[in-house]
Amino acid sequence: MTALTADVHDPEDYSARHLSVLEGLEAVRKRPGMYIGSTDSRGLTHCMWEIIDNSVDEALGGHCTRIDVVLHADGSVEVRDNGRGIPVDVEPRSGLPGVELVMTKLHAGGKFGSGSYTASGGLHGVGASVVNALAMRLDIEVDRQGHTHAMSFKRGIPGTFADKGPDAAFRPASGLTQIRRVAKKVTGVRIRFWPDRQIFLKDAELARESLLDRARQTAFLIPGLTIAVRDERTDGEAPYEEDFRFDGGIGEFCGYLAPDEPVAQVLHFQGEGQFTETVPVLDDNGHMTPTDVDRRLDVDVAMRWGTGYESTVRTFVNVIATPKGGTHQAGFERALVRVVNDQLRAAKLLKANDDPVVKEDVLEGLTAVVTVRLPEPQFEGQTKEILGTSAATRIVSQVVGKELRAFLTSTKRGEKQQARAVLEKVANAAKARLAARQQRETQRRKNALESSALPAKLVDCRSEGLDRSELFIVEGDSALGTAKLARDSEFQALLPIRGKILNVQKSSVADMLKNAECAAILQVIGAGSGRSFDIDAARYGRIILMADADVDGAHIRTLLLTLIYRYMRPMLEAGRVYAAVPPLHRIELTNVRKKRGAKPEDRYIYTYSDSELRRTLLELEKKGKSYKEPVQRYKGLGEMDADQLAETTMDPRFRTLRRIQVEHADEAAKVFDLLMGNEVAPRREFIAKGAQELDLARIDS
Template sequence: MEQQQQVHSYGAEHIRVLEGLEAVRNTPGMYIGNTGTEGLHQLVWEVVDNAVDEALAGFCHNIDVIVHLDSSVTIEDDGRGIPTEMHPSEKIPAAEVVMTMLHAGGKFDSNTYKVSGGLHGVGVSVVNALSEVLKLEIRRGGQVYRQTYRRGKKDSDLEVVGTTKRNGTKITFKADSTIFGNLELGYDIIAARLRELAYLNKGLRISFEDERSQKAPAVFEYEGGIISFVEHLNRAKKTMDGNPIYIIGEKDSNFIECAIQYNDGYSETVFSYCNNINTFEGGTHLSGFRAALTRTVNQYASSKNLLKNGKSQVSISGEDLREGLTAVLSVRMLNPQFDSQTKSKLGNMDIRGIVEQFVNDKLSQYLEENPATARWIVQKALEAGRAREAAKKARELTRRKSALEISALPGKLADCQEKDPEQTELFIVEGESAGGSAKQGRERRTQAVLPLKGKILNVEKARFDKIIQSQEIRTLVTALGTGIGEEDFDVSKIRYHKIIIMTDADVDGSHIRTLILTFFFRWMPDVINRGYLYFAQPPLFKVKKGKHEFYVKDESDLENIVLDNGLENVRIEKSNGELLEGTILVNIIKNLMRMEKILDMYERKNMERIVLKAFVREGLTADSLSSEDTVRELMQKVLARLETKHPYIRPVIMNMEKDEEESKYYVDVQSRHNGLTRRTRIDFDMTESPSFEEIVSINKRVTLVGEPPFIMKTDERRIEVPSFSNLVELIVENGRKKLAIQRYKGLGEMNADQLWETTMNPENRKILQVAIEDAVKANEIFSTLMGDQVEPRREFIEKNALNVVNLDY
């Protein structure tokens, strides 16, 4: 009866109409896949893809991407700029239509964009809807237009704010934390995508800067296009003679481009794209390419009598032909059909036949014209086939007949009682000693432990038949239950949905972890792609305070502990005698530490932090640079401040100049400090950046408590503090004095109870999920560090030696 009443209460008034971008905010997963890491980065891709579409149309040559310290992102291009005139039917500026209405844009008109990526007319409006704030700047028709939006709704009208000689669009957005929660963008994820786009669009220049990172700004520009891409993928390997095989052309209004090169390795590295979108799950275009490769090489080898084995004729399988293959396939087409909004797999059935026929024709011609290369490919594939046959018997040893046959499991595996893979965990532990502690400390119902003896085989240097003979690898494969090899591997049979690599935090532990990771990356990538592989995170520090000892998980936790200890019994006396302590003092110190981090970023750009601070203290904003008189007045104030407070850093040169293109002023300061000469440019773009706006905001909050000098009082002493930065240094120094900090390295340093509490207990532990954020970079690193070629490894070590910290001797 009650159920009937509920049904009857369902009426027209319960049908809700979501207007504008409200639907996007209510169900963001429908538009960007999810609200996790992938969805967050999808926002970046949508704006970048719009800029790349301008490049495909022939109007854009440069794209600049900046990730700011607050995780906001700026993307600027030199394309035509979004139209700003009034829309004929909507009666609002066209730019506002694009930013606020779904399915509005130039991609529905095939004359404007022949091909495009993005979300087909909903991309930038979705970004706007899911952003806490979005700032739009358009350069078009000699004028600069600006507009601000908050959570998809306009916060200001589209206004003309200046003149310019350039064209283009600049968008700065910060994702809405109430939707995404974690706003941490990945440097490698973004760099990978931008690098791909530069390879796929020869001649396009893309710059990338991450203000949070100490890495120098990167510029991606490749005149060789995907040929350069393949050469980059193979740079740490020995390749067949000559340049990569290059195929390009159009067939049935589809643009097809492919580069192929073989190396002497044993793994396949193929990347496929459609309209610049990385179809990392493949699809019909990749199936067509693979079919064409197998058929064409077999036809050539048969016609040249290269497949004779005694009296019998053999054939080359696709698996054999893909050993050592490196290839990039790119297609551009109208109306691509992807399997989801995130576009990981292409579904157009007709493109398979088109690609297959096109590649077959072009590759057949190449093989006929290059017989030496053709014979090299055939012989390599035949050798791979012989090795595959030799490995068949060895492979049988690793097959697991049934998930319930415990007797078939390796003896060293301490298995768990639970049989549901979704509920179970496998700890792969370095050494018998740590394995013994893990077995004692584990939760036996759901946690299994597999100790591995020593360092497993480096699979980067071994063919499959050699890999399958390795006792430690056979033990691991049998424990997992998946089988191994193209014919036998089945990830659905895996016995654990959490596989946790647990090694010491020293050089040997890192090496063992890398060897295990290399195995999964090369032979079981689906385990990584499904999110089953993890790293255990034993605590990095053991801290002793008085008689009390405890473990600290990471640098961030240690910083908080040091700060808390540094503020114990500390009071700050202002010049008027007022005391600062408690919550107010904690907030001041945290704000000051944040400001110092931002200033560190500017110093990495070779800008003088004291000069920047002086400008901030004297009230520099973007508006300050709008007139000559205002700029001159500001310069005089800064000079006076530097002369009074920092006489040792008086500027060598301080000039005001005008940017004729933008009709704005800027200040160029050349100063000398500690023997270094730095040039600090204060311009309109810098003062408008989120990072600079943040230090201006922090400065306002901090200076409300007054200007230094202060007196820092503790129970033991009284210290004069001349500046805010000195105050932070003294607090940190005071905190470290009270603590004995020891960097923790070995699992063997803990007994079973401690290992459980810090590293294995799901309630307390911290584990890191392994993900392939940058497949190109991952492939390069494994090839460089684990491969046969010595020179690329030496270059890598020399380049990165100074970045190493906590190296064990």
């Protein structure tokens, strides 16, 4: 590595004496950012994972079943594995033991076509040596050939320490030391390093949660591997310990990542492909010669569509995460879009003149884990965030395309239904996208819908404060008239709906938006719908559903809850949706003196169910109180006058509200799916079972 040692302004004063050559690990210490990205916590974490990844590479090859990571209280990090161990014999060209060669020479290791690793996370051969160069002290022990071989380094220089800890006296010296005997079958590596605070920032530290997340992720990607994490930085408390092992592989990982209910089962696709790559190879004369090398790329993909809107796609190369994707993700997405479009047209869900679905539609609600394994992958930089191996696009696309097409065209009963559900979800996502685009275009043109602001039938309130404002969604125009007189116009708004709104459980987004009642509700609340719903933009602090206390009223409430659950769910999660509780009966007492200033509740008693009415009448008879017969039964909200409606249902001083939880709306959606969904068999079973419990005496003759 060549660098300038001084600023030179006069070209005639610029000569070879101004150049310096950084030998070996000196270049790493001079420019650490080139190798680990930064010298803050992120770079320190990168160093730790360079060491862990070497152990993971052993596990990838089937040579390691357990990795232990210890965060010591003194700031050091220790990594232990039961892999094959770094070679301890002397490498003939350098004359150095294998351990010393790997730890002190850049681009030295078993990942350069020697056959030691068919797939690995590290490929540049700089990981361990870079960590060694940036460590104040590094100790390594290797179990091989019946002995434990030990060696220590200070800032990349081999030698011995007089005592424990990074500040002990140090004497440079080369070579390994055998410190004890072990069984010949025992192999493994133990590395402990102290980060050099001359390099890393003072506040750079390793985050436990980040380590746990990465350890969990790696254990998912290598079934059968145990990764144990121990954090001793606990200020005198017991150390934190957690072990990770997942035998289900990326299929289990996909289920862990998925945030929503499944539309179909987890799909697990595996395959492989061959490609030829031209790489420079070091020949016997020490010359780099371009050589065609046959490679094999293994593909392992798990994916699952869910009911939500967000997509999560995690990609990996030899268990190393590629957060910015690369050629393997491009191939995965290309296959998805191509195959899904073909099957949508085959299933008549897309007509000949319809636009094809796009990547955004296919990825909606998708959780996927895409992994590829290959020798010497081409990354962009040492931080390995993007895969650049071009052949991965073709091979991943072929594997995923073939397996996904087989699933979507399957004639097996369970798979056929799931495939149809996936295709319908993608088709609905495309319709919603087109509808949203049309809505944006409509807004830009400022058409009548936009310029008319809010629906004319809305009876708005004067207050704009969310802490008090309430929107009553009222069943019927007759109830609206009474509610206008009963409300407090300062903070209570009214929106009437005409009977029963659309059942959105079995309707598409486009159909929902075309429905006048549903569109009016979304427009009045003013916070959007589905993925674009922004609860902070909602115009009212509470939504209160006010329907009759009968079967039809319950039906209307359920329809409204299904709409809110599917398209405005954050309102439910925030506890801002309520159901008004109107009474079913009014008992008028006849022997109550009409005192001046007497409260209405002294003369009238309201009950909310037939059983409550019977109990109340019995209590009145026991107390010797008389009442007017027959007891008034409300058939609807429209039968109440304004005072009665305010007193029982709308006035915050007297009313009762029932807060709707997400579980309630979820249950309502399931009931509607059962009673009004597309599946006939479950509904027939429900009716047959319910018929046995029906009281025939209650049926009108």
